[in-house]
Amino acid sequence: MEKKQTFEEKLARLNEIVEKVENTTLSLEDAMKLYEEGNSLIKDLQKSLDEAETKIQVIKDK
Amino acid sequence: MEQNKYFSVTALNTLIKSKIDGDEELHNVYVKGEISNWKSYNSGFFFDLVDEKKSVIPCILWSDNYLYLPFEPKNGDEVIALGSVSVYVGRGRYNFTVKTLEKFGQGAALLALEALKKKLQAEGLFDISHKKPIPEFPKSIGLIVGDKSAAEADLIKNISRRWPLCDILVFPSLVQGKDAPKELLKALRRAETTEIDILIIARGGGSNEDLSAFNDEALTRELYACTIPCISAVGHEIDTTLIDYVSDLRVSTPTGAAEAATPDQQEIRAILLGAEDSLNTAMKNLLSKKRDQLNALSVRPFFKNPSSNYAKAKEEVQQLSKRLEMSLDHLLEMSSNQVRSLSSRLEALNPRNVISRGYSMTTDERGNIVTSIKQIAEGDTLKSVLKDGTITSKVTSKE
Numbered sequence: 001m002e003k004k005q006t007f008e009e010k011l012a013r014l015n016e017i018v019e020k021v022e023n024t025t026l027s028l029e030d031a032m033k034l035y036e037e038g039n040s041l042i043k044d045l046q047k048s049l050d051e052a053e054t055k056i057q058v059i060k061d062k
Numbered sequence: 063m064e065q066n067k068y069f070s071v072t073a074l075n076t077l078i079k080s081k082i083d084g085d086e087e088l089h090n091v092y093v094k095g096e097i098s099n100w101k102s103y104n105s106g107f108f109f110d111l112v113d114e115k116k117s118v119i120p121c122i123l124w125s126d127n128y129l130y131l132p133f134e135p136k137n138g139d140e141v142i143a144l145g146s147v148s149v150y151v152g153r154g155r156y157n158f159t160v161k162t163l164e165k166f167g168q169g170a171a172l173l174a175l176e177a178l179k180k181k182l183q184a185e186g187l188f189d190i191s192h193k194k195p196i197p198e199f200p201k202s203i204g205l206i207v208g209d210k211s212a213a214e215a216d217l218i219k220n221i222s223r224r225w226p227l228c229d230i231l232v233f234p235s236l237v238q239g240k241d242a243p244k245e246l247l248k249a250l251r252r253a254e255t256t257e258i259d260i261l262i263i264a265r266g267g268g269s270n271e272d273l274s275a276f277n278d279e280a281l282t283r284e285l286y287a288c289t290i291p292c293i294s295a296v297g298h299e300i301d302t303t304l305i306d307y308v309s310d311l312r313v314s315t316p317t318g319a320a321e322a323a324t325p326d327q328q329e330i331r332a333i334l335l336g337a338e339d340s341l342n343t344a345m346k347n348l349l350s351k352k353r354d355q356l357n358a359l360s361v362r363p364f365f366k367n368p369s370s371n372y373a374k375a376k377e378e379v380q381q382l383s384k385r386l387e388m389s390l391d392h393l394l395e396m397s398s399n400q401v402r403s404l405s406s407r408l409e410a411l412n413p414r415n416v417i418s419r420g421y422s423m424t425t426d427e428r429g430n431i432v433t434s435i436k437q438i439a440e441g442d443t444l445k446s447v448l449k450d451g452t453i454t455s456k457v458t459s460k461e
Contacts, residue, residue, distance in 0.1 A: 008199040021344040054222035055229040
C-alpha cells in the first residue's frame with residue numbers, strides 16, 4: 001500500500017506529519033513514531049527525485 | 063515696407079503650424095497608402111505613403127510606437143496608418159505622425175476572426191467556470207508542437223530540468239500553413255487517446271498569418287471539449303489566438319508553459335529539507351519539554367524522599383499489629399485463667415483428695431464403691447483404699 005502512494009500523496013502526508021508534530025501535543029511515543037515516518041518519507045521522496053529521469057516518447061500519426 | 067506688414071519665416075511657419083496642428087479634423091485620421099523610402103534612425107522611422115495617383119505624404123513613426131506594431135513594415139506594403147498631421151517649423155514641411163500601422167487586407171480577416179471570437183464567447187467556450195485546474199504534480203505531459211521546433215526543445219529541456227518525475231509525450235504537428243489546422247486537430251485527437259495529465263500546445267512567435275491555424279474554429283471547439291487540462295503558449299505576449307482563450311491556462315512562452323505545468327524540483331527539495339528541519343526542531347523541543355517535566359517532578363517531595371509517604375502507613379501498620387498482639391495475649395491469658403480455675407475445681411472433686419485428709423473409700427471385690435450396707439452381706443470381702451495403701455477385710459457383721 002505504501003508503494004502505491006504517489007509523490008504528491010507522500011508529500012501531503014509529510015506536511016500533515018510536520019503540522020502535527022509542530023502544532024499538537026503528542027505523547028513522546030506518538031511523536032517518535034511520526035518523526036520516524038516523516039524522516040523515512042523525506043528520504044523516500046529525495047530518492048525519487050535523485051533517481052528520476054524523464055522518458056520522452058514521440059507519437060506520430062499511424 | 064513697414065515692419066508690421068510682413069511675417070518672419072518662422073512666424074509664418076508657426077502660424078501655419080498652429081492652424082494645422084490645432085485642427086481636430088486632422089487629428090487621429092486613417093490614411094491608406096503604400097510604404098516607400100523607408101528609412102530608420104535612432105529616434106524613429108521616416109517613410110512616404112504613396113497612393114495610386116502618386117500623391118505622397120511624408121510620415122514619421124517614433125521608435126516607441128514602432129515597438130507595438132503587429133508586423134514589420136517594409137517598402138511596398140499596403141497599409142492603413144493611424145496618426146495626426148503636424149508641421150515642422152524649421153523646414154516648412156508638414157508630415158503625418160503615425161501612431162500605428164496595420165497591413166491593408168488583413169482588416170477583413172481580422173473582422174471575421176473578431177466575429178468568430180464573439181460567437182464562441184457567446185456560446186460559453188471561453189468561460190472561466192469551464193477552466194480546468196492544472197495538476198500540481200503531473201506524471202505525464204503531452205506536447206503539441208512543431209516537429210523538432212525550438213518550442214519542443216525548450217519545453218523538453220525545461221520540463222525535464224524542473225520535474226524529471228514526469229514523462230513527456232510529443233505529438234508533432236504542422237503549426238503554420240493551410241494544412242496546419244487539420245494537422246493540429248489530428249494531433250489533439252491523438253493526445254486525447256493517451257493518459258496524459260496536462261497538454262501543452264506551443265509555438266514560437268510569428269505574423270498573424272503564421273498564427274492563424276490557432277484561430278481555427280474546429281480546433282478551438284475540440285479543445286473546449288477536451289478533458290485534459292491544457293496550457294497554450296502560442297506566439298508572443300501580444301498575440302492572442304482563440305486557442306489561448308479556450309485553453310485552461312494561457313502563457314506567453316514555452317518556458318512559461320513548462321513552469322506552469324511542473325513543480326520545480328529545487329523548490330521541492332528545499333521543502334523536504336525544511337520538513338526535516340521542522341521535524342528535528344519539533345522533536346528537540348518535545349524532548350526538552352519532557353525533560354523539564356521530569357526535572358520538575360523529581361524535585362517534588364515524593365521523589366526527593368519516597369519513604370516519607372510510607373512512614374505514616376508504616377506507623378499505622380505497626381500500631382495495628384501491636385493491638386493485635388495485645389489482644390491475642392489477652393485472649394490467651396483469659397483462656398489460661400479459665401483452665402486454671404476449672405482444673406482447681408476439678409481437683410476439689412477428686413476423691414483421693416478426700417482420702418488424703420483421713421477418709422477411706424470401700425469397694426467390694428468387683429471394685430464397686432460401697433455406699434450402703436445393703437450392698438454387702440456377712441462374709442463378703444471388702445477393699446478399703448486409704449491414703450497410702452489398700453486394706454482387704456472380711457465383713458463379720460453389719461448393723
